[in-house]
Amino acid sequence: MGEPFDSELTGKSSTSNPHPDVTGRYYIPGFPIGEGKTDYEKYLRTPELLSLQKTPAESASPEELLFQVTHQTSELWMKLMLQELKHLVQAMNEDKLWVALRSLRLVHDCQRILIQQVDLIGSHISIVEYGKIRLVLGQGSGMESPGFNWLLEMAPKLGEAFDQLLVRRQISIRQIYTDYHNHLELHTLAEALMDFDDLFHKWRAHHMALVARTIGTESHSLKGLATQVLQKGVKTRFFPELLEIRSTLTNESGVAYGGQPLSS
Numbered sequence: 001m002g003e004p005f006d007s008e009l010t011g012k013s014s015t016s017n018p019h020p021d022v023t024g025r026y027y028i029p030g031f032p033i034g035e036g037k038t039d040y041e042k043y044l045r046t047p048e049l050l051s052l053q054k055t056p057a058e059s060a061s062p063e064e065l066l067f068q069v070t071h072q073t074s075e076l077w078m079k080l081m082l083q084e085l086k087h088l089v090q091a092m093n094e095d096k097l098w099v100a101l102r103s104l105r106l107v108h109d110c111q112r113i114l115i116q117q118v119d120l121i122g123s124h125i126s127i128v129e130y131g132k133i134r135l136v137l138g139q140g141s142g143m144e145s146p147g148f149n150w151l152l153e154m155a156p157k158l159g160e161a162f163d164q165l166l167v168r169r170q171i172s173i174r175q176i177y178t179d180y181h182n183h184l185e186l187h188t189l190a191e192a193l194m195d196f197d198d199l200f201h202k203w204r205a206h207h208m209a210l211v212a213r214t215i216g217t218e219s220h221s222l223k224g225l226a227t228q229v230l231q232k233g234v235k236t237r238f239f240p241e242l243l244e245i246r247s248t249l250t251n252e253s254g255v256a257y258g259g260q261p262l263s264s
């Protein structure tokens, strides 16, 4: 393969470019874009990646690509999250809290992308088109998502690693929150775990809203009545002790608060 780049852009001399009037393209006309000829494509394996979606002729609906891309990219982000959560557990076990926090920050940002993705598909997929896509899903359900199920298996391990950390440091969750100025590292980690839990919960809530606007709240899905199945998930929290401490401290301070009207 000869020099693929347009010499007008790269400044490299090329006798094979008969079209100097480039308007932003990088390759010389006729270069086989997408056939795995460049290092970029070889490294990213774009020919395989871009062949993992149905062609327009194979698709049940023009919106099936949106459906496939959203799910496939979600699996990839969850794959990255899983790797980072493994690093996080290892870092907590080794008492490397800043390393743990660094992994958690990346996980949070992946979770925000996943929330955006369910919002995106909810805003753009039409009810009628989804009806056509649904017919070609076989018995497939999001509940079978490998990424999601690996994450569900991983979450309790974070709680265990955090509990063991507290035992090693001889400190309780209560102390971390009441005396947070003196335990900033642990307090920040506890709040970051809370963020992970919150963002997971938010994904489920956004996904439930997406389901409500796409197939409705009364429809029967493969796994039963869709909203009932999903409501159970929305109620699930990974770190109940981290939620409880908020109620405990609020109720304790509420005694002093006493609910008296403000004086004018």
Ligand code: HEM
Pocket: 070, 071, 074, 075, 117, 118, 121, 125, 130, 140, 141, 142, 143, 145, 148, 204, 207, 210, 211, 214, 215, 221, 222, 223, 224, 225, 226, 229, 230, 233, 234
């Ligand atoms: C048109 C878009 C979508 C529809 C209509 C839809 C519908 C549903 C329904 C009805 C359920 C309940 C289980 C069942 O009956 O199958 C479910 C669960 C699930 N879906 Fe979706 N979904 C959509 C998009 C997505 C996307 C983009 C993802 C991203 C990975 C996803 C992942 C999941 C997961 C992980 C569950 C289990 C949820 C939980 O345990 O809380 N879904 N989906």
